[in-house]
Amino acid sequence: MSQPSTLRWRNRSVILGFLLEAERTRSQLAVITGLSKVTVTSIVNDLVLEGIVDELGRSGGQQGRPAGLVGLARRLGTAIGVDVQPQRLTMLASGLREGPTDRRTVDLDGPTNVTKELMSALEAVRLEAPHGPLHFVTLAVPAPVTSNCLAEPNAVPALDDAAIRHWGEATGVEVRFENDANLAAIAEHHDGAAHGADPFAVLLERETGLGVGLFLCGKLYSGQHGRSGELGDVRWPRGNTDVLLETLPPTERHAALAYVLSALGAALDLNLLVVSTRNEDLTPRLRRLLPQTVRVDTAVHGDDGPVRGALLLSVQRARAALLQREGAVKA
Numbered sequence: 589m590s591q592p593s594t595l596r597w598r599n600r601s602v603i604l605g606f607l608l609e610a611e612r613t614r615s616q617l618a619v620i621t622g623l624s625k626v627t628v629t630s631i632v633n634d635l636v637l638e639g640i641v642d643e644l645g646r647s648g649g650q651q652g653r654p655a656g657l658v659g660l661a662r663r664l665g666t667a668i669g670v671d672v673q674p675q676r677l678t679m680l681a682s683g684l685r686e687g688p689t690d691r692r693t694v695d696l697d698g699p700t701n702v703t704k705e706l707m708s709a710l711e712a713v714r715l716e717a718p719h720g721p722l723h724f725v726t727l728a729v730p731a732p733v734t735s736n737c738l739a740e741p742n743a744v745p746a747l748d749d750a751a752i753r754h755w756g757e758a759t760g761v762e763v764r765f766e767n768d769a770n771l772a773a774i775a776e777h778h779d780g781a782a783h784g785a786d787p788f789a790v791l792l793e794r795e796t797g798l799g800v801g802l803f804l805c806g807k808l809y810s811g812q813h814g815r816s817g818e819l820g821d822v823r824w825p826r827g828n829t830d831v832l833l834e835t836l837p838p839t840e841r842h843a844a845l846a847y848v849l850s851a852l853g854a855a856l857d858l859n860l861l862v863v864s865t866r867n868e869d870l871t872p873r874l875r876r877l878l879p880q881t882v883r884v885d886t887a888v889h890g891d892d893g894p895v896r897g898a899l900l901l902s903v904q905r906a907r908a909a910l911l912q913r914e915g916a917v918k919a
Contacts, residue, residue: 603628608660608907611685642658642662643657660684663683664719665683668724669896670898679895683720728766734814743797771894775893781860791863798819850877859881860882860883861885871884
């Protein structure tokens, strides 16, 4: 007797949720879900026929029995992360399953061409669809982001975010903008220096400015208006006036930055401060100023952090959409 459709749909969602985490055999799926082997085998076979799941090879099962590994299909969908800088676009594309990424870079003739070149690069990947249909793009930008719109200070003022959103609406691609320092924090939390740490902050120093990505209680903290960690707003005393910290000469800027970050680390009782900078003196200075309870470490992903974080967000959104389509019910 077949299962009622509602129960079977729920079981499909449960099985697919575990396959989003890792490749598994049917026997493993039966154990971790508590479902019968017959039910698991039937549902997995349906998912294979529908092109949602692939057979990935055998895993020591008996001859003639479906004991092979199964995982998300390679062409289930393409996800993209892009790091937008005034002189260069860096793009990573992947499928929804763990695996290799496609890396592309576009050198810009000047910052005024950024919108045209970005839309051209995105459209090329959409048409190519290297891992299946493109539905999710995340753009790392050197600016605060509020309600998916760029705010000031914006280090790429020529980027027309409205035009990019319009392209997404016209092509069925969900485009999301996110601050580059926040995305660097996401990357370091996933598989970098901050893996398993909480709370922590990531300093990102680039030619486009300074920013801090902050994780509190296991989640990225963006602030009420998306401006958390926006050091471009911070002022510092100089002579008889005060100036923007980012406009200070390099030596003064790094000295001031060390005091600002040490105050942040102490006030929030951080577990870890991750530093992504080319300045070799900043890290030891921070270790001297911060309480001993706050560790200071160098970023694993460095300047690649924003684009890696952008890709991670796109993959997560694509996976969540897949589960939603499958009727997954969140607890």
